[in-house]
Structure formats: C-alpha cells, structure tokens
Amino acid sequence: MEDHLHSFVCPITHDVMEDPVVACDGHSYERASISMWFRDNNTSPITNASVHHKHLIPNHTLKKAINEFRERFAPFFDTESSTAALPSGQVLPMLEALPERGTFLYIVVHQPMPVYVAPSFITAQSTMLLVDTIVLGKERLYGEDNVIFVELSGHHEGQYVHECTRDGSPCLQRLEVTETSLAFMVTSPAPLSLWPSHAVPSSTLYKAYPYDVVSIEATIRDLNGRMYGRLEQSKLWACLDRRHFTELDIEFTPELYLLKQETELRSNANRTNLGVPLLALPAYSIVESDAMFMLRADDSPSSSTSIYVRTTASHGGGFVRGWVALPSSLSMHAPPPRLAEGPAGKHIQLVLQQAGAVALVLDEVQESGDVSQRLITRNLPRRFERQLLNCVQRGRRIHRMALGPRGEWYCSGARPDGSGECCWASGDLPARFHADMQPNSLVSFGGDNEYAMVLGTGGVSSSNVSTKLLQNLTKARRVHMMLLARYGGYVIKDNVGMDLSCLDPAFEVALKTPPRGAGQVCSAAYSEDDYVVVFEHTYVATAGISANIVDALERFYTRHLALRNKRRLLIADYERRWHEIHADY
Numbered sequence: 001m002e003d004h005l006h007s008f009v010c011p012i013t014h015d016v017m018e019d020p021v022v023a024c025d026g027h028s029y030e031r032a033s034i035s036m037w038f039r040d041n042n043t044s045p046i047t048n049a050s051v052h053h054k055h056l057i058p059n060h061t062l063k064k065a066i067n068e069f070r071e072r073f074a075p076f077f078d079t080e081s082s083t084a085a086l087p088s089g090q091v092l093p094m095l096e097a098l099p100e101r102g103t104f105l106y107i108v109v110h111q112p113m114p115v116y117v118a119p120s121f122i123t124a125q126s127t128m129l130l131v132d133t134i135v136l137g138k139e140r141l142y143g144e145d146n147v148i149f150v151e152l153s154g155h156h157e158g159q160y161v162h163e164c165t166r167d168g169s170p171c172l173q174r175l176e177v178t179e180t181s182l183a184f185m186v187t188s189p190a191p192l193s194l195w196p197s198h199a200v201p202s203s204t205l206y207k208a209y210p211y212d213v214v215s216i217e218a219t220i221r222d223l224n225g226r227m228y229g230r231l232e233q234s235k236l237w238a239c240l241d242r243r244h245f246t247e248l249d250i251e252f253t254p255e256l257y258l259l260k261q262e263t264e265l266r267s268n269a270n271r272t273n274l275g276v277p278l279l280a281l282p283a284y285s286i287v288e289s290d291a292m293f294m295l296r297a298d299d300s301p302s303s304s305t306s307i308y309v310r311t312t313a314s315h316g317g318g319f320v321r322g323w324v325a326l327p328s329s330l331s332m333h334a335p336p337p338r339l340a341e342g343p344a345g346k347h348i349q350l351v352l353q354q355a356g357a358v359a360l361v362l363d364e365v366q367e368s369g370d371v372s373q374r375l376i377t378r379n380l381p382r383r384f385e386r387q388l389l390n391c392v393q394r395g396r397r398i399h400r401m402a403l404g405p406r407g408e409w410y411c412s413g414a415r416p417d418g419s420g421e422c423c424w425a426s427g428d429l430p431a432r433f434h435a436d437m438q439p440n441s442l443v444s445f446g447g448d449n450e451y452a453m454v455l456g457t458g459g460v461s462s463s464n465v466s467t468k469l470l471q472n473l474t475k476a477r478r479v480h481m482m483l484l485a486r487y488g489g490y491v492i493k494d495n496v497g498m499d500l501s502c503l504d505p506a507f508e509v510a511l512k513t514p515p516r517g518a519g520q521v522c523s524a525a526y527s528e529d530d531y532v533v534v535f536e537h538t539y540v541a542t543a544g545i546s547a548n549i550v551d552a553l554e555r556f557y558t559r560h561l562a563l564r565n566k567r568r569l570l571i572a573d574y575e576r577r578w579h580e581i582h583a584d585y
Helices: 002-006 031-040 060-072 382-393 431-436 467-475 505-512 547-583
Strands: 020-022 028-030 100-108 113-116 124-129 134-142 148-152 160-162 172-175 178-186 213-221 227-231 237-239 245-248 256-258 263-266 277-281 286-296 305-315 318-327 348-352 358-365 371-378 397-403 409-414 422-425 442-445 451-454 460-463 479-484 490-494 498-501 521-527 530-535 539-541
Touching: 020 031, 020 060, 028 031, 178 286, 213 305, 245 286, 256 547, 277 305, 277 318, 286 547, 348 397, 348 521, 348 530, 348 547, 358 382, 358 397, 358 547, 371 382, 371 397, 371 547, 382 397, 382 409, 397 442, 431 451, 431 460, 442 479, 451 467, 451 479, 460 467, 467 490, 467 498, 479 521, 498 505, 505 521, 505 530, 530 547, 539 547
Parallel strands: none
Antiparallel strands: 020 028, 100 134, 100 172, 113 124, 113 160, 134 148, 148 160, 178 213, 178 245, 213 227, 227 237, 256 286, 263 277, 263 318, 286 305, 305 318, 348 358, 358 371, 397 409, 409 422, 442 451, 451 460, 479 490, 490 498, 521 530, 530 539
8 A cells, every 4th residue: 555655646745635636747746835835936847847837737637546445445544644654754954055076076975875866865766876986067956845856967867866865874985076177198008088077987988098188177086095086178077097107397487489380279288089179270370378388209219309388278258278289399588580571672682674575583581581473474495494493493593684675585593592593594695694694793794795794792794785784883882673675775783872874764763763661772673665673572563464463462462461461460469468467477
C-alpha cells in the first residue's frame, strides 16, 4: 500500500492530495499548494525549468482513484499518517541568498551520491558519484525541503547534486579554486577532462601531446594532494603530475614586442588544438606582455627558442586577451627605425621613347626596412627588356637606366648590399661609349648620336652635346638629374641649381612651376610631346602617358606616404607604452 500512496502525494506538501491538478510541467499537485507556488515562482517545483503558463487542469482520474482507494481500504487508510512512509518532511532554514551563479568545485564525501534530474529527491537517477569524485557546478539553489542543490556543469550537464542531506549532514565538501598563471610543457600524452577528477572519463576529443605547451589559469588540490589545472579560457582540466607536465618559468614584468608578421592571438599558449584562435594581429604592430615564457627546442646552445607572450588587444570596441607565439626575438628597448622619411620621388626611375616604349622602376620600401623593386615595361627593345628582367630575377637592384630615341639603351645594377656592380648597354652605341661606361653612371641619349654620361666614379663622357652643357657637367660637384631632349635641348639639375635650354615650352613650364607642395624635381622623362616630371612628393604627366604608368605612380606616392605615417604612429605607440610601463617602476 505504501507504493500506491506515493502517486497520491503532492510533491510540494508531501500529503495525499484532496484536489489534484495537472500543471504545464506534466506533474500533479494539490491545487492550493501549486497555486501558492506559482504566485512566487515561474519555474516547475520538480524540474526547476521555466513554465510557459500557469494554467491548472483538474486531474479527475487521479482524484477518483484516491477516493476509490479510500473507500476500499478505509480501515487501513489514514490521511493524517499517509506520509509516514515518506521522508520526514523536515525543512531546513534558508540561510543564504540563493540562487548563486559561478564556478563551484566540490568533492563527494562520506558516501556515494546519486545524480538528480531536478532539485528534488524524488528525481534521483541510477548514476552514482563515488566518494572523492570532484564535481563542477555552475549554480547553487534551494531545492526540496530547502536543501541546497548544485546544478552540474561539464559532465552530467544540467543535472543536480545536493550539498547536504535533509537533516543537514554534509554530502559535498567545497574546494577552493586558486586563480593563477602557470605554463607547462607536455612531456607525455596527457588526458583532459571536464571535471578535475580521476573518477570521471577523459575527453575523447582533446588531449595534450608531447612538446605542446599549455597555459593554466586556475588550480585546485584534492584531498589526496593531487593538483589539477584548468586550461586558460577553457573548460578542460588536467592533472598536473610530473609524469605528463614540466612547469616553465613565467616572467610577469611587462615588455614590448614588435610583431614582424601577422600573428594569431589564441586563447591559450597551446598552438595546436587547445588554443582557440581569437583574432589576427597585424604585422609590424606592438604588443605589450603581461606574462611571458621561453621554450628551447632542445638543450644545445644553437637550438631555436620560441617566445610565448600573453597580451591584450583591442577588438570590436572591446578587448581580447590571449597568447601569441613569436620566433626567437628580444623585447624592444628602443623605438623602431623611421621609414620612408625621404621623398618618394627619389625612389622612381622612368624612361620613355616615342614608339610608346616605357620602363618604370619603383623602389618600394618595406616595413622590414628592406627595399624591393617593382618593374613595369612596355614595348622596350628586346635585349633591354631582357637585361632588366635578368637583373630582377638574379636579385640585382637596378640603379640606373637610359633609353634613347633610336632604341639605344644603358642600365646598371648591383646586389642589394651594393656588391657585384655591373652595367650593360646596347650594341649599337659607339665603341667609345662602351669603353668609358661604368656602373651607376647617369646617362641620357639625345638625337643625332648625342649622349652624355656622368661616370659613377666621377668624370664625364659625351658625344655631340653643347659646349654649355659639357661645361656645366664638368664643373658640377654632383649631378642629380640630366635629360637630353630633341633639337639639342637639355635640362640638368646639379648642386648649383637647374639649367634648361631649348625645351618645349610646356615641358619647361612643368619643370619650373611644380604643383604646390610637390617639392624639388627628382627626374624627368620626355618623348616627342609627352613627358613626365617626377617631383619629391608628386608628379606631372601629359595625357598621352599610358594609364598603367600613371596609376602605378599614383599608388606608389600614396603607399610611400602611408608607410611613413604608419611608422610614425608605431613609434608614437612605442613611446606611449614605454612611458606607461616605466611610470609604474
């Protein structure tokens, strides 16, 4: 008869129901008790889940069954004592302000404990948690008889255990979580689990492998002294025993590091499957460390070293904290060098010919400080184009080039470090030109077999040029720019100034009247009625110059200025961060 009475008892009052009703959670209750419950709560008394409505439906079948049971077993049925077979109904005092959300770690003590579907003793499952099992909870709340239940997280997600029995005897012992920052190298395959306990199964998806590194953000010790660590920004735990992990020394002194390439910011120092990518930090940005450790590939003096840096980066109006792995590199103790401070026009070489032939060489400064050359050619004499491409393919940097109206040409180049200087010229030039030419010579060709060559080591070689031009070239301490035009015209810019003679009026005006803010003339190219004048900070070109050349020049000036401004901001960022760091010491 005791078994029958359980179905007649209200889960709230623990008395046989007089007026049973069904709530939206599918369970039956005494009308008065569930109505009172719903006045103060929006959840089910049994499942603790939110209810969609509070309508009550009379359970006529259950009420009829209770009445029939009373009539049939009247001599044995006493409603006053019908709950004697149930627990005592003792209600504990509510001494804490619950519910409380957070991370709660307990260890099961005294005896094994079942897992409950809801914060009610009648929902016990067959699953038992053994003594010494460490459980992880996410919310503490009052359940049946005001016993404090804990909603589990990780394993048995969404189910419950209780902190004590109805009479207040402890079932769980609270463990203290220590917030920390630790780093370990994995020495042998190490299992990971969602609870810091040897009594629960390890994750089938995640494992720490040898030579991995992991960062730990919290630790606990069980009653046997074993230490467990929670992986940073993760729900995974590892037993930090010496069989699997070797602790690494972490330095917490803030330092500044310059990223030489785009670098992934990860949630954990682990670079394999345990660190979640958060965002990509751009190349040549500065990161400030709040923690750092180093890892050598092996014990040999020549072995490579990786540096792991924890930093905070701004992202989407907020901040993201994570780890970056850097190749062996020292922290910054001086601002990065300035870049692209010189005029962009001094990094441009351009030659034109009336047949539409053009060669443009752009010295593009990189953020690393290196210079890479970009070559654009069109309709060049075949051997000239081949020689320019050969320089590029062999890693030589083109220093000088010239193209004449009859297709005669000269070019000079060297390795990036300045060694291996060479020069080449077309075979149709006079033997004297070939005998005199030197690497890094400033050359210009005119009509009627004219040429002028300022030699790389000093001195001048020329043919059929005007006496005045030859005198100017001979007297000049340094010639910056030289161009021979048709009909004996020329322009020369040296240490004294600029001298022009017999030029087309429009070309002469372009040379003499630069746009506002253009700076000094750096070079010029001329062919028939088309020309380009290259100034320090901009250029002037006629409409006949091909669109791809104009576009390349426009983008080059823009890029050069943007690179200079970006580096200035980087230097300012370094100085600001450096002062902030050292102001605290």
